[in-house]
Amino acid sequence: MASRDIGQIRGDVESFQSELMEEFYQNYAGLKDDMSTVAIYDKYSHLFSNDSIDVIESAMQGPAPSDDARWLRYLRTFCTLGHVDSAVKLLTDKATTFEAQSSVDCDGEKIPYRFIPVKLRNEPDHEKRRRLFEAKLVETQELNKTLLERVATAHDLSVVLGFKNYRDLCSTLKGVDYKALEEQMEEMLRRTERLYVKEMGGLMEKRTGISLPDAWSYDIPFAFRGEEFDKSFVKQKLVGTFFATLKGIGLDSEKFTNIHIDMEERPKKTPRAFCAPVRVPDDVRLVIMPTGGWRDYDAFFHEGGHAWHFGCTAKGLPAEYRYLGDNSVTESFAFLFNYLPSNKLWLQKVLGMEEPDEYVRFTLVNKLMFLRRYASKLIYEQKLHNAHIGPDFQEVYRNCLQKGLKFRHTEKHYLEDVDDAFYCAEYLRAWILEGQIRAALEGEFGEEWFSNEKAGKFLRELWSYGQKYSADELVKTIGYVDLDIDPMLLEIERGLSE
Template identity: 40%
Template sequence: MANEANRDRRRRLYRARLDTLERELNPLYDMYWRRAHQVALELGYSSYEDMFAEIKAMNHGVFYGEVQSFVQETNSLYQRQLDKLVRQRLGVSLSDLEMSDVPYLFRAPEYDRYFSTERLLPTLHATLAGLGIDPLAQHRVHMDTEARPNKSPRAFCAPVRVPDEIYLCVMPHGGQDDYQALLHESGHAQHFAHVRPDQEFEYRCLGDNAVTEGFAFLFDHLPYNPLWLQQYLGYADAADYVRFGYISELFFIRRYVGKFVYELQLHRQNDGLDGMAKAYSAALSDALMIEVPPEHYLADVDPGFYVGSYLRAWFLEAAMRMILQTEYSKAWFRNPGAGEWLRAAWSMGQKHNSPQLLLKLGGGKLNADPLRFFIEGVLGR
């Protein structure tokens, strides 16, 4: 659907997908989530939500208030900027936007010429070199760039043995999405490859995944930095693209807030899943200001309450970026001192959860303020 210009065809494709999901997959997801909730009770927790609140040392009630405040404080900005983008790209207003339009809305092929396939890997290597970082981390990171049948078209990181055997798998095809995906997964790879080998297994391989996601976000946000775009891609006067990127990011952050609100309800259920489809649609529609169909209410849920990890990672990334810009300038990505800072942070693995890590790195309380600062700096208030 991302490349389908015909709106009616997008609608039909989306409807067919929803019908298949409801008919074929939702019965399986229903069994899965009922059993997952039951296992949490068998382990002595009051709910699946309660279990992961303890595992991740995360007060979901407090965090709910924080993310809801973020949504409320960005409502006007989000509505104004998204409506403008929708009118420009689709010729309709925000009130007429449908979920079947969203992949096409954010595809933006006009920017592809700046993100060529040929420059993808050299750009990654040059970025890491600017930080004084070996892209292969002394042969601990194994780059799989071979084109093979049925190979995943999207980059991913597989930390097989941390820190000694990390795989970064990529099949370059170019475009802004490809660059961000590779940078994101490279952030994971460099994090895992630089963990101190004498760290306990739990700190090397387990812990708060908001930490590794925060490092991944730090790298995948580089294409929103005009200085990085100009230095490594020769993309000058990129204000329109950067603005587009921040609108896209705000959309997806708010989507995850909607998911978090919904999953709090879902994972407190112990006696069935009745009403959850309606709750899913209501929570996401409210966050996105778009009518979201209910059919994804079980498929659009990651195990382990990972939605909370992603949201905390967005907060952590913005806070770390603020520290790096303060210490090393907005061009921190070409300063070996920033590379040393990153290596020191990476070496801890996930010994500390995201709020603790931020304090150790010299930041303050983990919250949405730095994230909102960067978004409003580009999009206004």
């Protein structure tokens, strides 16, 4: 195939993304049985070819484009990471098929592999949870063979592409200094250690009767089930409460005809809320089949944050800023809404919860646990992606996670518990950025920023940039020097000291 020029590559990014999102939407919304992403990837395989990467890299060496060169960097990241994905595509399919088709034998019952987390969350008996978990690990060990081959392939390819290793590839392409982020996270872990041990230990004793050092990772989802809170988060009020929240910041949901809410009940629709930005900003779909409960509210508000971010992105921006760029940015807006249903004032004023204190504590301990979990993952994944993987990495995984979380982990999750391309860092940066955006909103508009129309204007301005600016650049536009963990930690420390 003849070499394409940069204009053709750029032109295809939007159609590729739109077709892929439409396919995801159709499948997860229960409108279509099969998922045919392979055909879409095949149609656009030229985007992820060595040829395209060469074209982009030589454009980067030429004179810088007149406005800014961010789009060129985002394009290079997208095509190169896509190139790595294509190289491991068969192994990804093999792993996904294994997860979808294998089942676990426990106490004479056959349970689908993917259903185990649901079982674990709802199983009150620790011993039964242990048996479920151990039965699952038999299958995990089988799956690990494929996952190991997949990671090793990505590692080898990184060197072929001219990077030191996979960590260097991700760090260079995404422009994120993982070492510096790790240092911030080490500080976060130190600073919150005593608070975490006290609060998480208390929560485990109260909800499972197991002390933190004796608890296993499989006890945690049950400990955070929190079903007594569900009655305050009514299914029928979910979407209305979200719209009321938008109204509070001066945004009339009816005027956003580009954001489609799909609430229809379909037998094959996924129960979890999701956002499909099919064409940014003209066709953004927010999909939900409400079941009620606090988790449902958290998930819908999270996806709603994504939907309004994409839906308010400026139309005239190049596709790279509407679809690509730093995902910490869209995740931070998702978190901003995600955590409103655990904000004491919001719970009282918007949801009408009379005594929110216990629920607020519960969600803050949950947030702190997740922060420490992702920080521990970052520390581990840096080691994993910096070297050739040997059998000792199983122990490295266990030690990193246990050091940060203080409950027990299996070494067998050393590959299953890893997302591609350091997505853990995107979440960590998003948590930090969310803390800073919220602090800026509170500074400008007071603690009840969510009932101030000016807050909506402030957010619309930030949303309009899409993902043109990285998280580090975006904080500068709201008065900070850099990404700073302080606002994020102050919220947790204050909330838990009351």
